[in-house]
Amino acid sequence: MAQSVYLASTEAHAAKSTVALGLLNVFTTNVERTAVFRPLVRSGGERDAVLELLLGRTSVDLPYEECVGVTYDELHADPEGALATIIDRYRELEKKADMVVVVGSDYTGVASPAELDHNARIAANIGSGVILVMSGNDKPTHEIAEAARLALEDMQSHHATVVGVIANRVPEEQLEEVGEALQSLGVPTWTLPEIPLLQSATVAEIKESLGATLVYGDEDLLAREVEHILMSGMNTEHVLERLKEGQLVIAPSDRPAVLIAVIAAHAAESFPSLSAIVLNGGYPVPDSVDRLVTGFGQRIPILATDHDSFTTAQISSRTRGSLTPQTQRKVDVALAAFERHVDPASVLQGIDFTAPDVVTPLMFEARLLERARAAGKHIVLPEGEDDRILRAASTLLARDVARLTILGDERAIRARAAELSLDISEAAVLSPTDPELVEQFAEEYARLRAHKGMTLERAREIVPDVSYFGTMMVHLGLADGMVSGATHTTAHTIKPSFEIIKTKPGVGTVSSVFLMLMEDRVLVYGDCAVIPDPTVEQLADIAISSSETAAQFGVDPRVAMLSYSTCASGS
Structure with missing residues (x-):
């Protein structure tokens, strides 16, 4: 029989998906076969977004249909029959796993007063230990603690075993106070901070809410999060003063001057990188403005909607974001927060966990990340023009795995990262044509290769190559290691190390x-x-x-x- 943890909350928007991500990350480091189960999903045939996200991070490859219990409609129609179906489907799934994370309902289809009871009954009947996820958003400490105490008693009255309580979305300045208040509950407790980015909707989600169309820009950039919203109903100069990184700007479609100014600002290095522009009102863009907008060559998504300004702003601000496989930055930030605030050993101890002898790919990867984080090394990435490198860098930085230097044009690299909704602000971006470093590296390379007739002039031509430049950084102690090969061949990547770093003593063959x-x-x-x-x-x-x-x-x-x-x- 598999071990399992059941995540239950007392209200909507407690961000259980953040906790589920963190728990799966803990378990995949220590468990051979991990799986996810959703006992209740929405009716209507739409696939559950939380389950879709988590399925991609389990070590057991199970189809979506095997990981769900019943719909809310089925629960309403026949509560006892639905419970029996949930139990049967869970029992089939647990045969294929060693650890199951069960993600309870979301308060979207059951009357709220009864919903916690439904989750308690399910958890008790499948024999799963419950971790209560409490929302600390906009609540005083005593209210969070009292809600947790009442939920704990309610769970126990339905014979469910509570193995922990997590207060999620707690304001940073309140974390310590809430943590102390929860200690009296008699079970392990943890606190996670409120992170505004995790609640931010993507441009695609706002586009769908508005029923808008994409009139300009790159469709691939619709996955970027909207971190701020600006209603540009003022003079152009005042609009420019209020622009922020990751902002969605709502502009009347009959004021082309605002559109032109905002696009120009987005293109300018001295202004923030915006997430999108929404043109409201339904007026067409004049031909002359269309030519100008197209001529800017910017990839920023520009949407059009027939809604008036107030309705557009209202819908946009009320659109809630979700964690999906496409929101990489959110996933990285959520995992990083869990790793910083929740001790894995305390989680495993709470569920009486026994470690297996095998090593799965996910376990191996997770352990590598742990070792790299502990080592705290500085790595140079020569292929900064590749989106895969930028995505990897964003993940490594968010999870504090290593210090990074990315080679390439800083303006272009940071602009592309912003477009992809990636945070590489903690990385150094270094040009391989930096005159001072090129001269330093050329002198050293010429010295090392003097026996081969290398001249300083020729060395100056060679070292700006990113593979040589990165290798020289390692050789001179400016970095601890280099990772390359995404866009360059093996020969191009390792040839400089043959010439500069060479083999360690006792090794005769590379x-x-x-x-x-x-x-x-x-x-x-x-x-x-x-x-x-x-x-x-x-x-x-x-x-x-x-x-x-x-x-x-x-x-x-x-x-x-x-x-x-x-x-x-x-x-």
């Missing part, structure tokens, strides 16, 4: 390895990129180096020699 993440273990394959046809001596060197690398990654090295082909099968 080789590489792949970490192959299997279902229940990690295998190390080498060499797959550097020496295609090794000699006997090189093969021995590769085996020794690969086993040492495996040990560094926590893999017990047992060496097996594999051949490309046997006899004539490869001919």
